[in-house]
Amino acid sequence: MNRRRRASAAITVVCALAVLASPALALRASAAPLPPPPPKKSLEQVRAEMNDLYRQAAVATDAYNLAEEKAREQSAEIVRVDRMLAEGRAKIEDLRNRAGAAARAQYRNGGLPDGARFVLTNDPQLFLDNAGRLQAGAKATTDLLADMTRTQAALDVYAREASDNWSRLEANRDRQDRAKKEINGKIDAARRLEATLAAEERERLRFLEELAQKQAQTRWLGTGVLTGPKAGATPEGARAVAFATAQIGKPYGWGDEGPSSFDCSGLTQSAWGVAGRPIPRTSQEQWRLLPRVDVRDMRPGDLIVYFADASHIGMYVGNGMMVHAPRPGRNVTLAGAGSMEILGVVRPA
Structure with a gap:
């Protein structure tokens, strides 16, 4: 009789343990496998994505400046x-x-x-x-x-x-x-996006950015755009160039017109203002309202408008170079005039 009771108790314990264990087993059985982590973006992908974001910021900056x-x-x-x-x-x-x-x-x-x-x-x-x-x-x-x-x-x-x-x-x-x-x-x-990169990757990213600009400049020069005689700057153009190049090293600041920081169109507007020729505030308005000239006929002081939406602008200084305020995180600098996609050239004077 005692043996029968002990056997019955043992069966009860086993059943209880099975009941207690079954939710964990069911949970482990029903749990879906974790998705693999997204593939790490290449530096080229990061560069392209960052460029796109900064381009969108530039367009919004033009809208801000115009307003x-x-x-x-x-x-x-x-x-x-x-x-x-x-x-x-x-x-x-x-x-x-x-x-x-x-x-x-x-x-x-x-x-x-x-x-x-x-x-x-x-x-x-x-x-x-x-x-x-x-x-x-x-x-x-x-x-x-x-x-x-x-x-x-x-x-x-x-x-x-x-x-x-x-x-x-x-x-x-x-x-x-x-x-x-x-x-x-x-x-x-x-x-x-840039903060997700290690220090070495950020340095490599900057190298890729400069490399892409140099390659674009080389292709542009290869078209023979600078061949033939070129006109020199007018007195007003020379004053505008002198002002713009004097700002080299100052930081980009969206919506800024100087004196300590500039955005791209703020730099060109300020330079031509000093030269005695008021021009519109935004790169899109400068492109829309100023007289246009062929890129082969540009002279120092002319403004080069970039990208199909006219979202960036720089000032031609001669010898295939221009001065511009590139983007947030960068300073006013000299760069190849053909280092970005050229939309056209305008002449304030």
């Missing part, structure tokens, strides 16, 4: 309209005072202006002497009322302009904010 320029224009326009409104209100106040004085004088004379009293006199000589004065007074009153009407209409126009300018200013500020977020996002993504 900033428009916001400055709208702010100046708001100041101008406010001044016109203030002048118009002062003029209206003066006209009202003059009209009020005339009305009070007429009231004191029993409803008749001074000239009318002279016209109604029985003295013929007095009538003749003052008839012209009455006519002049009537014209002055008519002119006064017309001036008040015109001034009030102008005030209404200025008020509408002020409202429109505020709306445009706010829209440009919204565009600036959106572009700023996009710029920072793209630059942060590029920096995170």
